Amino acid sequence: MKQDSQTRLIHAPRKAPQLISSIQPPLYRASTIIFNNTDALFNRHWSDEYDYSYGTHGTPTTFTLGDNIAQLEGGLYHLLAPSGLSAINLVNSCFLSQGDEVWVADNIYGPNMEHLRNLEKRYGITVKVYNPIEIETFQPTDNAKLIWLEAAGSVTLEFPDLTGLVKKAQAHNMVTVLDNTWGAGLAFNAFDFGHEHLSVDITVHALTKYPSGGGDILMGSVVTRDKVLHNQLFRAHALQGISVSGDDVAQVQRSLASMQLRYEHQSQSCLTILDWLKQQTELIQVLHPADSDSAGHPYWKEICRQAHSAGLVSVIFDSKYTIQDIRNFCDSLSLFKLGFSWGGPVSLVMLYNLNDMRVLQHSHLKDGLLVRFCIGLEHPKDLIQDIQHALEQMKKLKHE
Numbered sequence: 001m002k003q004d005s006q007t008r009l010i011h012a013p014r015k016a017p018q019l020i021s022s023i024q025p026p027l028y029r030a031s032t033i034i035f036n037n038t039d040a041l042f043n044r045h046w047s048d049e050y051d052y053s054y055g056t057h058g059t060p061t062t063f064t065l066g067d068n069i070a071q072l073e074g075g076l077y078h079l080l081a082p083s084g085l086s087a088i089n090l091v092n093s094c095f096l097s098q099g100d101e102v103w104v105a106d107n108i109y110g111p112n113m114e115h116l117r118n119l120e121k122r123y124g125i126t127v128k129v130y131n132p133i134e135i136e137t138f139q140p141t142d143n144a145k146l147i148w149l150e151a152a153g154s155v156t157l158e159f160p161d162l163t164g165l166v167k168k169a170q171a172h173n174m175v176t177v178l179d180n181t182w183g184a185g186l187a188f189n190a191f192d193f194g195h196e197h198l199s200v201d202i203t204v205h206a207l208t209k210y211p212s213g214g215g216d217i218l219m220g221s222v223v224t225r226d227k228v229l230h231n232q233l234f235r236a237h238a239l240q241g242i243s244v245s246g247d248d249v250a251q252v253q254r255s256l257a258s259m260q261l262r263y264e265h266q267s268q269s270c271l272t273i274l275d276w277l278k279q280q281t282e283l284i285q286v287l288h289p290a291d292s293d294s295a296g297h298p299y300w301k302e303i304c305r306q307a308h309s310a311g312l313v314s315v316i317f318d319s320k321y322t323i324q325d326i327r328n329f330c331d332s333l334s335l336f337k338l339g340f341s342w343g344g345p346v347s348l349v350m351l352y353n354l355n356d357m358r359v360l361q362h363s364h365l366k367d368g369l370l371v372r373f374c375i376g377l378e379h380p381k382d383l384i385q386d387i388q389h390a391l392e393q394m395k396k397l398k399h400e
């Protein structure tokens with residue numbers, strides 16, 4: 001039957017051959033998945049990840065990346081979300097119901113805490129905060145349902161007693177969830193700490209950081225080894241319509257090949273810069289889990305691979321430096337760009353006021369304004385020069 005050119009443009013005759021190899025897997029973009037016949041339609045099982053039925057339930061492209069992330073982290077089952085925060089919210093909305101108690105580390109990623117506070121107000125769950133390096137502050141009641149762990153924690157980078165916290169949570173039948181973004185599946189195995197084969201139940205990973213590596217794509221993952229937990233998450237994920245773009249997934253998949261090399265390089269550069277920062281008199285505290293003076297260092301040493309400590313380091317300025325001085329410092333940097341996030345090629349800087357960020361008292365943190373550096377892929381000697389120049393500028397403007 002002769003067809004109109006408009007129809008022929010849509011139903012192109014060429015089909016990809018079955019057996020063709022390329023370095024990167026083929027990219028599937030799909031909302032609609034075409035069933036071969038009505039048998040396939042009526043016998044579909046949407047909870048079976050290899051029984052493709054609709055774009056939101058996954059495509060070979062999303063499952064390829066998910067499998068890679070799960071394997072990297074030591075998990076079995078996976079889901080992708082459009083951002084790390086969306087992955088966090090999926091876990092919270094899936095497991096927390098009215099009357100439940102959720103425990104959160106005081107140094108958890110800020111928007112996670114904010115999201116939980118919102119759930120607390122609207123849905124009657126109780127949010128309790130613990131000090132990640134003082135396990136006695138974690139006192140679950142019979143209503144305790146879920147604990148959020150982060151290693152190392154956001155901004156102040158304390159490394160928690162993961163083993164102790166997980167043991168205690170398990171004794172209360174709580175679901176243990178780790179924000180695994182810092183370790184990225186490389187620094188330690190969240191599904192086997194090496195001690196008594198202890199493991200968290202679920203990891204959440206902001207793939208926006210190291211897996212993407214470009215500073216240009218947002219994505220998150222949720223991984224577990226527990227089929228029952230995964231089934232609950234899978235259903236919530238599908239019903240909430242959480243989905244990622246195939247093009248974005250393909251970009252992250254492409255970056256995975258260099259992820260470990262980048263992570264090791266950024267870890268090493270960060271340690272070089274850390275050594276230099278510790279000599280600077282304007283700074284009264286340097287925070288990095290691999291530094292023996294930092295809170296939680298023994299826990300870091302216990303479970304982490306020494307060459308893998310990420311590219312984040314925070315510093316506290318002497319309290320004689322005002323917010324204006326710190327702003328002058330940040331504005332004088334040239335290689336370090338002022339921006340949120342980390343794990344990309346460009347080094348970043350961000351300033352924080354700890355008084356606005358913590359619920360508990362933390363005696364290990366000195367009084368002063370905090371700046372976090374995210375080390376990119378530039379040469380560390382150039383980055384040190386950049387910081388040195390900005391410190392000098394800051395002091396010149398203060399007439400020191």
Ligand SMILES: Cc1ncc(COP(=O)(O)O)c(C=O)c1O
Nearest residue numbers: 083084085109181206208219341
């Ligand atoms: C520790 C941590 N978890 C989760 C997120 C959220 O990731 P996203 O920016 O993809 O929402 C971030 C982002 O900065 C983070 O630092």
